[in-house]
Amino acid sequence: MTDHPIAPSLELVQQWTDEIYGGPGVVAASDDICLAKLAAQWGADQELEACCEWLDREGWSGESRQLRAARSPKPLSLKEQALLKLKELQALLQFQNVDSSCIRRALEALPND
Numbered sequence: 001m002t003d004h005p006i007a008p009s010l011e012l013v014q015q016w017t018d019e020i021y022g023g024p025g026v027v028a029a030s031d032d033i034c035l036a037k038l039a040a041q042w043g044a045d046q047e048l049e050a051c052c053e054w055l056d057r058e059g060w061s062g063e064s065r066q067l068r069a070a071r072s073p074k075p076l077s078l079k080e081q082a083l084l085k086l087k088e089l090q091a092l093l094q095f096q097n098v099d100s101s102c103i104r105r106a107l108e109a110l111p112n113d
Contacts, residue, residue: 006044006073007037010091027095033088041073048072079110 008016010028013036017028048071055064076084086107090100 006040008040010088012036014091027092030088030092077113079107079112082107 010033013028013033016036017026017032018024048068052064052068055061055067083104086100086104090098093100
């Protein structure tokens with residue numbers, strides 16, 4: 001898989017919160033974003049396990065292990081986590097005229113360990 005967990009975009013979470021809270025204008029809270037990410041990852045994990053179980057039953061257990069290893073999310077580095085959190089904060093503060101470009105550039109300059 002990619003090096004990123006399965007998660008809905010901030011725009012999709014905003015669309016969902018618009019529907020839940022009765023229309024546009026309510027900015028998605030960080031709890032809403034976190035819940036959406038957890039739900040998306042849970043759904044993806046359930047589907048992966050169902051596919052791997054089917055492969056096992058059909059006699060493809062080696063391929064099942066390979067699929068699980070390839071499609072399981074890799075842990076994000078601290079740098080990647082910080083950049084994602086910054087992106088979430090930017091979405092939440094988009095109407096506050098907050099410039100976070102200096103923070104983003106500093107995070108991007110860090111090594112990728």
